[in-house]
Amino acid sequence: MSWSMDMDKRDHELSSAEPTFTCELDDNVEWLRKTDIFSTIPLERLRIYALMCNRRRFRQGDFLFRQGQPDDKGYLILSGKVQMVREYRDHSVIVQDLEPGAFFGGLALLADIRRLFGARAATDVEVLYIDRETFRKILRQFPELTEKILDVMIKRIVSMEEKILEKHLHECVLE
């Protein structure tokens, strides 16, 4: 599921290169803060998410995950570009291009689902990812966060559904 449709595409001056005096954790916090999902979380809790995330690089053309496969992670792009690809029987469509700062794949953090899209590295990419087990363990420690996160996630889903519905309506009218 991609609810990365309305991604904020501000410029990110932060690079993933490690500056002398901020640690990787602080750096992760900066990235996470700029996403809609994590922006509502108080800083001291966000630091725990930042601690439990990991980084990983993908080569251009590698798939982060494939359509139809189970995958239990949410991703935040640190550098490079990622394409969301929907495959049909005889062709595939690039649904969206994502840039640094985009957070995607997050529904997998809430439930065991199969991916509706594939995600492919359009360039060499570095991402920050967190897996479902970790994500849930943190929520279990701080249940008050659940509401905030669910709120944002549901809004994302609704806005996406809206778009799909509008598109369908549009198509119907045309026909």
Add this chain to the structure above:
Amino acid sequence: MIHKKPLWYWALTRCRGLQALLLILIVLTIFFRVFPLEMQKRIVNDAIRFRKIDALYLYCALYLGAVVLAGIFKYAINVIQGYIGQRILYELRTGLYRHIVRLPIPFYRRTAPGMVISSVTGELASVGDFLGGAIAVPAVNVLTLLTFGVYMFTLNPLLAVLSVAIYPFEILLIPMLQKRFNRLNSERVTTTRKLSNVVGEAISGIQEIHANAGYALEARKVDRLAKTLLDLRHRMNLYRYGIKFTNNFFQSLGPFLLFLIGGYLSITGRFSLGALVAFLSAYEKLYDPWKELMEFYQGYQDARVAYRRIQEAFDVEPEFPLKPSDRAPVALQGAVTVQDLMFEVEDRVRLLDQVSLQVSPGERVALVGLSGSGKSTLAMVMAQLYRYTQGHVYVDQWELKDLTKIDVTPHLGFVSQYPFIFDGTLKENIVYGRQAALLNGNPLPGDETGEPPLEEILRTLEFVGLTEDVLRFGLNTVLDEAKEKALGERIVRLRQQFRDQWSDALQDAVEFFDAKTFLDYSSVAVNIIFGYPVDGGRPCEILPLRPRFRRFLKEVELEEPLVRLGLDVVNRTVPLLRDLRDDPFFFRQSPIALEEMDTFQEIYEHYGAAPLERLPPSVQEVLLGLALRVVPGKHKMVVVPRELKEAILKSRSLFQQYCLQRDPNAFVYYSDTAYLGARTLLENILFGRLKEEDSWAWARITEAVVDLLKRENLFHTVLEIGLDFPVGSKGDRLSGGQKQKVGIARAFLKHPRILIMDEATASLDMASQNRIQQFLDGEIRGKITVISVAHRLETIRDYDKIAVMKSGRIVEIGRYDELVEKKGLFYELVHGHG
């Protein structure tokens, strides 16, 4: 059957030679015990009275000789007696255990493991202690008593009669007390067994206890039993010491009479003084054998209680004999016919009812149905794990009930949903069935030497999809010295090839060791040493304690910055994790372990903002230790300043010089051309470390490593090493999926004609499930009868038969399409699952 024999049987029939020797020794000892008394008498009456110095010397020498010999014989008697007891205990214990493991599964549904354990260990031990002396002790003591009695009688019949006259009272009184004691003791056995159960259960359920903080709840269970035990033990003591008291009391009445009457006789001149002295000594000597007899009596009673309780507990027969007595074991071909099968458990609960099913050799049959419908029960009956009450199960032409274990087990593989994994190595677990057949005297061809050939095991690993896991275990092994010698050089030779071919491609997954760069994925300590201590142990733990190392750090001006780093780590880590102490999960990426949080929180609160000079030396040492174990790439909350990294890097060569001068054999330094004994196989191949233990990093390097190992003919060697992976108690070091694969491999390796699987692939991921399905569909199709309790209906599409179960009956039977078309229960199951 061992548990059916009476207690005395063991004492009377075992170690007869030794027992005879024992009796001879006993008679001799008794002689040497009485002999000094006679000497005593003669010393007084003869030597002293008539002032015969020579006679005095002679008698004293004889006295001494007799005493020494008596002592030596007593020692020999004790040793022999102890040995006999332990011999019999050994036989009892192994025999009982052999019986216990054969008891039927339903027996273990109502029997708790703690009770069995406590029977085989503690309770039986008391029986053994008793049996060692069962003949010797009464023999010695009764004989001693008699001898002394007779001796006393010859000295003075009247006195002798008087001094033994009190014993009959004791003999009446003591058994009454003992009977009460026994009743309490039996209760104690029951309570102790319960206690073992509660403790055993707590250990198996420790996860649940932690998850609910059920500490007080568990403690309360033990508390209750412990209190009962306290009470029982106390009451038992009242009786036990009551018996002692009675005994002592009567015993001390004796001298009183002797002094009174003996004194009178002696004064009136009717009894010599020497005889009185001897008589008193003799009377005193009665005390020991009498006391030992009493103790023997109590020991006998304890042993009787324990033995009876064990007999009662295990008075059950195995459901199936082990070996056929009148024919050779049969070879099964794989046909299974179930006819009007009925299976009842206690209270006439009918778990299977009128079940009929026909399976030809090589057919594949699935059992499906809602949970609780009896699938597992049917599977277990067909696997000869339960004895059925009515109806028939035929394998080929034989009634399953009448076949022995040795007929069935080699040809029948059974995989349960949660296969049990024994503590030991992975290999031991996989070859379990083969090994068992070998010990039962019915080995598969090729096994006569002891183990299935490696290739066969590896092939099985491949079928069940364990190869990659085993490879990983192998690569993560730190070799022991013997293997290291054989393999080390070849591994070192791989390094260069690996570098040339793969170093660029794996840059993001591996950090290669390099003397000239700072290693972000090794600890600060390793960065300084660039090696490891020869004596083992982690550098970051042992180094801070060594004054020589501290001096070095001072010399190169690293000590202060490292302590500062340690304090910085504390300041960054403690506030982050202090609220998360109830879940060890969050401490995986922390340099401070969960157990250490208290220490470091204290440091944080007291010295967090203090200047370094104010830190007491002990705190400095702790902080230094912390700094040394920091792995910058892993501990994300930490930042090691660039200048510090450079300084550490610079110290590296200085450290080697420093050590080479003072203690050249303390460390092994990383060297491109030597095998690193303290590092894993993988690290030796890479000459580096994985940056993350995550699966993707493994996936990345696996291809490269496998390619290389295969080329160098080392792949099987590494797998063989991986097979020696210790799986931990109950296989705790394996994942759920891995355990299932081990269970399947164990069954496959027997090359069974019939394979029964009870949701055997339920914990596997899709890929592994498909792989095993492919094997069943391809390789062995038609050769092995497969009966499979299926949890995923799409895997049984082309099975020959599907039996749909409901409440213990088979309600539909047919092929997939037929059943779907029928729109019955199966149709519902398919759509419910869909």
